[in-house]
Amino acid sequence: MAIPAPAVPRTLTCRAVLFDMDGTLVDSTPVVEQVWSEFAARYGLDSAEILRTSHGVQAIDTVRRFAPPGADVEVLAAELGAMERVRTEGIVPLPGAAELLSILPGDAVALVTSADRALADIRMDAAGLAMPATVVTADLITHGKPHPEGYLRAAELLGVEPAEALVFEDAPAGIAAGLAAGIRTVAVGPNTGPLPNGVLHINDYSSVSATMETDAAGSRTISFLL
CATH class of the missing domain: 3.40.50.1000 (HAD superfamily/HAD-like)
Structure with missing residues (x-):
């Protein structure tokens, strides 16, 4: 050997x-993946693609890229931020x-x-x-x-x-x-x-x-x- x-x-x-x-x-990573998966499920988005491309990128840029047509990106980004701020376990x-x-x-x-x-x-x-x-x-x-x-x-x-x-x-x-x-x-x-x-x-x-x-x-x- x-x-x-x-x-x-x-x-x-x-x-x-x-x-x-x-x-x-x-x-x-566990918190980030949990939050994005829940957020994607809530709005019918592709969670796998979001997780593949979102690491290291500002949340609002990812929201802007994947948000449903006509969605208020600022409101969705604020919603995501509120979810992130209460998740610290792990x-x-x-x-x-x-x-x-x-x-x-x-x-x-x-x-x-x-x-x-x-x-x-x-x-x-x-x-x-x-x-x-x-x-x-x-x-x-x-x-x-x-x-x-x-x-x-x-x-x-x-x-x-x-x-x-x-x-x-x-x-x-x-x-x-x-x-x-x-x-x-x-x-x-x-x-x-x-x-x-x-x-x-x-x-x-x-x-x-x-x-x-x-x-x-x-x-x-x-x-x-x-």
Whole structure:
């Protein structure tokens, strides 16, 4: 029997770290699938197709795509949001996420999520994760993922150029958004889809470590061992 060669450690260095939330820091998949399935059944929509295409995308964009003809998209999106905000059972952090967040400099971390701020607060709290000081939610941008606006806004708020940042993402739309922003992107978990060339993949953060260094000029760098 052939013995697989041990994985070669990979190092990425950056000045700021941008995390998606659902599927990247927080495992909310059971809740997300439950809510969308109920919503689809209520309006006679194709739940399988919704679940296949909705990960990482703003809820209103998915509602707009699948809503029955003539439906009030804003009303339906608000209804869906109300359903999401009361479902927290089973939401947990990804392995190693809490430990990683606890050692990263707070002024070098941002959350960039397709959820609105209320839902982001609820899910991060349910998972027992501290909310970063810098947060870019759906209600703060015009264009949702796969558009790069959210990641570009986060890099600007943290005072770094896109090339100096690193994105962690789990869904094809989010990975596309990070790359479109010109930011190196690491894919997380099992739902990433086929990965573009150069995108590294991790299962979770259980084997990820980070170290910080500050040079003589006071510039700080973060090095990730993946």
